[in-house]
Amino acid sequence: AISFYPTKNLGGAGDGGLAVPSTPEIAGALGMLRNHGGSRTYYHDIVGTNSRLDALQAAVLRVKLKHLDAWNEQRRANAEYYTRQFREISEVTPPVEREGRYHVYHQYVIRVPKRDAVREYLAQRGIGCAVFYPLALHRQPCFEPFGCAEADCPNADRASKEVLALPIYPELTTDQLDEVVEAVKAAISHA
CATH class of the missing domain: 3.90.1150.10 (Aspartate Aminotransferase, domain 1)
Structure with missing residues (x-):
């Protein structure tokens, strides 16, 4: 897991992060967890959260990454x-x-x-x-x-x-x- 907390070397404008899974199974589970526990829109198979990186954070990180x-x-x-x-x-x-x-x-x-x-x-x-x-x-x-x-x-x-x-x-x-x-x-x- 990589933190993009604002004070980090590569920090966003707000909270954010990146998970780098080691297997497809872990990637699938993480994908569900970050998207309210859903494997498809509006259907929640497990309890999850909204942990999707928003476009603003991604834009800030993209600019900062160059430096x-x-x-x-x-x-x-x-x-x-x-x-x-x-x-x-x-x-x-x-x-x-x-x-x-x-x-x-x-x-x-x-x-x-x-x-x-x-x-x-x-x-x-x-x-x-x-x-x-x-x-x-x-x-x-x-x-x-x-x-x-x-x-x-x-x-x-x-x-x-x-x-x-x-x-x-x-x-x-x-x-x-x-x-x-x-x-x-x-x-x-x-x-």
């Missing part, structure tokens, strides 16, 4: 710049791009102790940052009935307290990247 490679390259350049700067700061753990892998940085997420203090410091200076996953998966309320909250997952718990996403969009200038880096440094020294 996606350049945008991704700029995101990668921004990420590389951040990573070079953050390697100098022992309290910051930047993301790692493994050999043979190619990251397009929908998000640039650092790990930093005292994350909430750093986030607050950045926010006070008008620097956008976010914590997208404040709870480790096994701590989510939907998993409580399965006893997952009792699981011993110290790395996941620690990560959920340290992760902070920084601005990474392609239009960032070097001055703006430097402003973010300097603010993170200052936040750490004040935390």
